[in-house]
Amino acid sequence: MPFPERLIEQIRQRTDLVELVSEVVPLKRVGKNYAGLCPFHAEDTPSFYVHPDWGIFKCFGCGKGGNAITFVMEYYRMSFPEAVRFLAERAGIELPEEPTEERELSHTQQLYRALQAAARLYHSLLFSPAGTTAYRYALGRGLSEQTLRQFQLGYAPNAWDTVLTELRRQGFSEALLLEAGLLVRSEQGTLYDRFRDRLIFPIHDTVGRVVGFGARRLREEEPTPKYINSPATPLYDKSKLLYGLYHARHALRSSGYALLVEGYMDALALHQAGLDTAVATAGTALSRDQLRLLRRYCQQLFVVYDADSAGQQATLRALELALAEGFDVRIVVLPAGEDPASFLQSQGKEAFLMRLRSAVPFLEFVLLEYQRRGALDTPEGQVQAVRHAVRLIATIPDRLLHEFLLRRLAARFALPESLLYAELQAVGANQSSTASPSPPPRPSTEAAAPTPSPLKELLTEEREILRALLLQPHLRHQLQPGEPESVLLSERARQLWQLIQELTQRYAEPVLTIAADPQLQQSTEGQLLLELAIVQQSPSPRWLEYVQEFRELDWGAVLRENLLRLRLRGIEQRLQQLRAAQAQAQSWVQQQQLLHQIQELLDERLRCQQQLEHR
Numbered sequence: 014m015p016f017p018e019r020l021i022e023q024i025r026q027r028t029d030l031v032e033l034v035s036e037v038v039p040l041k042r043v044g045k046n047y048a049g050l051c052p053f054h055a056e057d058t059p060s061f062y063v064h065p066d067w068g069i070f071k072c073f074g075c076g077k078g079g080n081a082i083t084f085v086m087e088y089y090r091m092s093f094p095e096a097v098r099f100l101a102e103r104a105g106i107e108l109p110e111e112p113t114e115e116r117e118l119s120h121t122q123q124l125y126r127a128l129q130a131a132a133r134l135y136h137s138l139l140f141s142p143a144g145t146t147a148y149r150y151a152l153g154r155g156l157s158e159q160t161l162r163q164f165q166l167g168y169a170p171n172a173w174d175t176v177l178t179e180l181r182r183q184g185f186s187e188a189l190l191l192e193a194g195l196l197v198r199s200e201q202g203t204l205y206d207r208f209r210d211r212l213i214f215p216i217h218d219t220v221g222r223v224v225g226f227g228a229r230r231l232r233e234e235e236p237t238p239k240y241i242n243s244p245a246t247p248l249y250d251k252s253k254l255l256y257g258l259y260h261a262r263h264a265l266r267s268s269g270y271a272l273l274v275e276g277y278m279d280a281l282a283l284h285q286a287g288l289d290t291a292v293a294t295a296g297t298a299l300s301r302d303q304l305r306l307l308r309r310y311c312q313q314l315f316v317v318y319d320a321d322s323a324g325q326q327a328t329l330r331a332l333e334l335a336l337a338e339g340f341d342v343r344i345v346v347l348p349a350g351e352d353p354a355s356f357l358q359s360q361g362k363e364a365f366l367m368r369l370r371s372a373v374p375f376l377e378f379v380l381l382e383y384q385r386r387g388a389l390d391t392p393e394g395q396v397q398a399v400r401h402a403v404r405l406i407a408t409i410p411d412r413l414l415h416e417f418l419l420r421r422l423a424a425r426f427a428l429p430e431s432l433l434y435a436e437l438q439a440v441g442a443n444q445s446s447t448a449s450p451s452p453p454p455r456p457s458t459e460a461a462a463p464t465p466s467p468l469k470e471l472l473t474e475e476r477e478i479l480r481a482l483l484l485q486p487h488l489r490h491q492l493q494p495g496e497p498e499s500v501l502l503s504e505r506a507r508q509l510w511q512l513i514q515e516l517t518q519r520y521a522e523p524v525l526t527i528a529a530d531p532q533l534q535q536s537t538e539g540q541l542l543l544e545l546a547i548v549q550q551s552p553s554p555r556w557l558e559y560v561q562e563f564r565e566l567d568w569g570a571v572l573r574e575n576l577l578r579l580r581l582r583g584i585e586q587r588l589q590q591l592r593a594a595q596a597q598a599q600s601w602v603q604q605q606q607l608l609h610q611i612q613e614l615l616d617e618r619l620r621c622q623q624q625l626e627h628r
């Protein structure tokens with residue numbers, strides 16, 4: 014084990030699991046737990062639970078569960094050491110030593126390392142004499158030195174082998190550098206640097222790892238493309254990344270809106286001006302994947318495009334996707350020939366904020382486009398525009414909005430609302446019958462078929478008894494001899510009790526042990542116990558009172574009450590059996606024996622009932 018136990022414990026204590034999970038799915042408080050839509054499988058109703066005090070999570074849909082480290086491993090597809098390092102960094106805990114030999118790292122880790130090393134190299138070169146031209150260029154475009162450092166901009170020198178030589182010296186293989194997209198193989202088979210004499214923009218994933226680069230040429234007269242990007246690699250898929258998202262992530266969450274721009278320079282200019290919710294779709298048309306990624310952070314989308322590109326069909330179609338993903342989309346149009354960076358530079362931040370405040374809702378923008386093209390001058394054109402608008406409204410997931418938008422549309426074209434309703438219904442029916450329904454807006458990594466949990470076989474009382482004994486192992490000292498076996502009614506409950514006993518003898522805190530141990534966790538029993546630990550609802554109104562009156566649940570009371578209730582259930586079952594037997598009994602002696610047993614049970618039932626009432 015490369016990390017000391019103490020470190021893992023420290024990470025666990027300092028990591029707020031609710032906060033960690035909230036970065037990828039919104040959570041809502043439910044009793045002592047938090048619930049939300051599972052990030053590991055597609056679902057419409059929340060079955061993903063987080064227990065804040067225990068620092069564990071559990072999905073009742075797909076069964077995934079664990080602690081902060083396993084969450085990071087699963088969600089961000091990291092290895093155990095990577096996840097530990099990631100969380101330690103997040104919690105401000107210093108790691109003992111820079112660990113592990115290069116060969117121990119997974120192939121993916123090595124790719125990340127190569128990209129990180131390249132980013133460092135480019136960055137240092139930007140501030141070296143070799144990078145003077147690039148540095149001056151960046152400053153000339155209005156970027157400050159602080160921005161260059163914050164976003165780790167760099168310079169790829171005008172040579173064929175800068176990265177090749179330096180990273181090979183650092184121990185990276187040529188094959189790896191090629192796979193990372195840093196090198197190109199010529200037709201003759203020789204390898205050379207992909208990026209040469211360019212300003213480098215490292216592209217980060219949502220957790221801040223460099224996954225690729227954008228690169229801008231420095232000399233306008235060069236006959237090469239203005240921008241080039243990393244090719245598709247195992248880590249870099251440009252349609253699934255947004256430039257600036259990593260740096261914008263906190264601001265996006267707190268403000269609830271994003272400023273979507275087209276280029277690296279635009280995103281940087283906005284961040285530098287303090288508009289730090291800017292993200293860019295560098296080098297690609299806005300994709301559904303990008304929208305879903307962004308939707309995890311915010312709900313409002315300001316699209317800042319220049320007058321030429323905003324009205325283009327490709328842009329409009331992309332924004333229709335945004336509407337369907339549940340974004341409130343607004344368009345900020347800049348004067349022709351201006352991009353956000355140049356606009357900020359020439360007009361200043363106040364002017365930009367003015368534009369932002371007068372942003373046009375997307376639906377309105379579409380109609381304005383019809384108007385601009387002169388299409389609203391004819392009845393046919395008007396019909397086309399109205400149909401288009403209704404079709405867009407139909408894609409909006411929030412049905413409540415449909416009514417408001419339709420009303421506005423009806424007023425605008427002086428049409429009866431009922432007519433538009435009919436149209437909307439026609440469109441809706443059409444969409445649901447012919448087109449494939451749009452998949453839920455969630456990162457469904459794999460579709461795990463939810464299986465009914467074996468815990469459903471348990472009686473509520475059994476479940477609560479086992480849960481109390483699992484979470485509060487010391488309560489077993491309060492049990493009477495023979496309990497709880499003597500009262501447990503189902504076979505499954507007895508099996509689980511066996512397991513809980515074994516675990517509590519071995520570990521002081523069994524639940525935390527399960528959550529931290531991937532092997533235990535993946536075993537059927539581990540899954541069951543974890544599920545048991547996170548209660549989905551309070552089984553009786555009485556316990557809800559306990560929770561509200563006392564900050565902590567009185568586990569002893571829960572245990573005693575459920576033991577009694579379960580004992581009562583057992584008595585009822587036994588009584589039924591005896592009465593049935595009595596009805597069948599042949600001899601008088603048999604009758605008397607049964608009657609005697611029934612009387613004893615009735616007495617015991619009374620005692621139990623009294624105890625339950627006097628508690």
Ligand SMILES: [Zn+2]
Binds near residue numbers: 051054076
């Ligand atoms: Zn799930």
